[in-house]
Amino acid sequence: RHKFWETQPVGQFRDLADGSLPDGAIEPPSPLSEVRADPYPLPAAFEWFTCDLDDDALLADLYALLAHNYVEDDENMFRFNYSPAFLRWALRPPSFFRAWHIGVRAKESKKLVAFISGVPARIRARDDVVRMAEINFLCVHKKLRSKRLAPVLIREVTRRVHQENIWQAAYTAGVVLPTPITTCRYWHRSLNPKKLIDVGFSRLGPRMTMSRTVRLYKLPDAPLTPGFRQMELRDVAAVTRLLRSYLARYVVAPDFDELDVEHWLLPQEDVVDSYLVESPETHEVTDFCSFYTLPSSVLNNATYSTLKAAYSYYNVAVKTPLQQLMNDALIVAKQKNYDVFNALDVMENEGFLKELKFGPGDGQLHYYLYNYRIRNGIKPSELGLVLL
Template structure:
């Protein structure tokens, strides 16, 4: 903290040779043991689900807690080329109860002009009753060791906490959909100058999407979507570089039970919604994912159905002078406007987005409101000057520094 921004990007420490990486796992406190979780085993994925749903991220008032489904975890933790050793748990030695977890998945990142392999670290969770045991630092050291064993020396992760030192900070924004429920569970409030009935009218969405050629993404679309994604990501200072296989996994594997008809824009066990706009060829796509929260201690509601904006792209971005002409902003208002309509029809209560990519350009038009949550982005073992997130930096507009959406 407080250091001058680095004059040039690069590693902080040189990459370790694999033979120099520690061979044995780091020691745990007495009575605990390491466990590599098999995400293909329904019993073990349920253990991770149970641990996260009772002990993972809560808001400051302890009213809402993320509830990751088993389907979500499979989608998030098994991209092409994943390493099962990066799904690390800690168990109580005596009864084998899972009490802590951390995960990593491989990714390829471009930060400004540099491209490198990295691990995306997520789902760090320790049982509430064991927070004094200092398990989190050991989990982080052990997953770092496992990542080094694959010859990878960098990582990306996010946290609500401010640690030394974020490369970017973004803010959560919320677009209310189910106003009566959101007010009832105190997720939002009726402003002083408004009634509940008027607020419902203001936030009402249409019942059917507007864009001609909009349809659900299919297998045949993946090569075009991959090209569009790669080109669009060039707009941002930090972005993932994905293979066609990774794109296929990301946008098709979380669609739920595809044999069943999609009723009211939702299938059983669906965690990811991906749509394309096709006019002779694919010109745009958008996606969002489902991450509900448990509503703690409410007499009527126990689940907040939240959709989160994921990746999108439009070929309007490749036209000359597009940032000056507002054409991209207009297109994104239409595109994400249709995403809101689909999310509302699929019975989501709220649609969340973070100030990254081009999101800032359409948030006001689509009636997103600023939340009080901040998301800090961190790079492990990589030095770079700050990236534009909630605020513009130099000539890079707000959000345009970050093109990575973390689950």
Template sequence: MSKTGNNKGNNENAASNTTGEGDNVNTALISFEQEMRNAPPGVQEQLRALLQQMDVNGAVSGSSGSGSGKEAKSMEDHKFWKTQPVVKHDEIVEVDGPIESDVPLDQVRAAPYPLPKEFEWSLVDVEDEKEIKELYELLTLNYVEDDDAMFRFNYSANFLKWALLPPGWKKSWHIGVRVTSNKKLVAFISGIPQNVRVHNTIKRMVDINFLCVHKKLRSKRLAPVLIKEVTRRTHLEGIFQAVYTAGVVLPKPVSTCRYFHRSLNPKKLVEVGFSRLARTTTMARLVKQYKLSAETTTPGLRPMEEKDVGAVTQLINKYLSHFELAPHFEEADVRHWLISRPGVVWGFVVENPETKDITDFFSFYSLPSTVINNPKHSTLNAAYSFYYAVQTPDEELDKITDEAERKIARDDAVKNRLMRLMQDALILARRNSFDVFNALNLMDNTLFTEDLKFGPGDGYLHFYLYNWRCTTIQSEKVGLVML
């Protein structure tokens, strides 16, 4: 129900957190991925399926969140998930659609699920400063950590308000658990509404996030009760499908993406242990390798404004139509998610100087991590690639009947434009004091990650759909970016 971004870099120039046999496996994996990109499209699909199966079975060494070398549990070991409407590990999906039918409102459970006697349900008022502080403290001390307990997400109060109060938000979906005796907040789960397109079907879904239970209460089995309770409450609103992500392998990922990292402050990344200086280089050489220009180069690049909302909405929906798992944005969504908010999210558009048309845009958000037990640094400032869109020559592409040729033509049309945009995104992130820029290998990210010196990390993010069967979607066909 959460992301796994607290993974460390793992590129040959600056970083590796695995040694010995792990290094050999990761090197082989990177070589495998490079060969896969050079293979014919039909062969690529077979190789990707093999690579994903390797990941699901825990065969990829050094993957934080995708099992860290442990094999995925069998369905019998998933005592909770085998009771839920999710695709089983060994199930072959050929047709998309709901697993269970919608339930009439009068058949939805009316009462909340019971909690252990020492706990009680509580709605968390995200607009109340006292309660948002409680939520911040719960997440800061108990949410996602990397496997080595070196980094922990540090969500700000402003970030949480942005994440939890989008258009259509419901207070009843900000669900807390408190200790009955002293009212201390010890667990939380949230849902936000979102229109999600799966292949050719747009469904109103709920995006489940921030599932967190206090470390001292993990044995109380509160997480399954939280999931059932948020499901019950979304059913009461007539929504029966959900989307969520996790760093662990559950039944059954619809897609798996890998984290890539671009160093912006390589010296600090080495000092906090996110990266490691290779034996064959020096710090001065490393800093020079990742040095960026001081100024952006895209003509017409400027911060996104309210007046751009309509044009960006059209641009992003057209661009996301190329992907098989993607949101469908209304103007209110674009206004909320993509206009810059100080310290939270940055949004930029490219305006044609002559026509004044908006031709491209990109965005990134801030999600720092607390650096645990480090004598020099307390915070790692990480920027995450969010949504972007570039103009594509769709009319010309539609004239190409061969699928492989059409893909090559599209990639060629997108790559140069996207490369310049993301180069500028890196410059702007560095200007705003970020230490690292993170991106998953979804959308068209593979068109720029290698050339812009991103390195593969050791973390994987698995995408899941609740109560919806879906054929497997390759990472580059995922257009959904979850916080």
């Protein structure tokens, strides 16, 4: 059934019933001298190409490859449209490896036709902090699909990760592969319901008019929590403390240090937004919320070409109720002209989704670990990891 995935050190469907297999690495690391030294062969017309994201022209090529060929919804109405600034952010965290930004070009035209990337991360599974690669942006041009190029890209990124003496990876996909550690649902909160309905992202509910719908999703003009403000550089230490102690309660979560927090959470316009609550009395940072910006192209609509979507990222509610904190996140997203606010049912999100008028989407997101078994998997609410 899965000619490629059956050969890989991942949980296999046939092992799901076998409770005797232990948690942890599926196979041990090899000596670095045994890691294959040369790239896997590609079909003759193509060549490997390590991407330099400092190069604006290359970044524009990568942006265009993804804008035209990356992930779509099941009815091909929308396609993710990651911005160049977002791609640079996503692919250059602390200690990133340039060799893990892997393109495939046509030898003759030099056109970029496929891509896969990894970035390093420390991810904790139960009490085991593991160096991993986060694999993302796997993409093969539409004209080259179903030619088994994806397994070559995956083997090549695996080889380059192994060369750094890293033997595990984390990734997400909309498709079912052997075998998810958990399966999450996307939820959507309309901010601009008229546009969402016009482009076919959502529908007018039964017995609803447009004006009732607009009223239903109305939000205040400004955040309600006293002391709610944007995160700044001076907040990195406090946010790191808050986030580390919060993520400790999840079965699988990133192990962030201050450098990671500065990279992943310090606001960058139209890339990532972070807000916190600073107590007006003590000036302590008590709560934190964040979202990232990922527009989608609207395919085949005469009026609109993109949807501006915010995706819930990491949130920590200690003093402010989570529902109130996320309501303030919706308010600032609305102020900033987002059309929709999306969230997965990870962490404590179940606790605010319905109350804040999110509705379930038609998409799922499956989470995977490579060469790491978690017996019986986990629930979405036990997952403290959000990938981009």
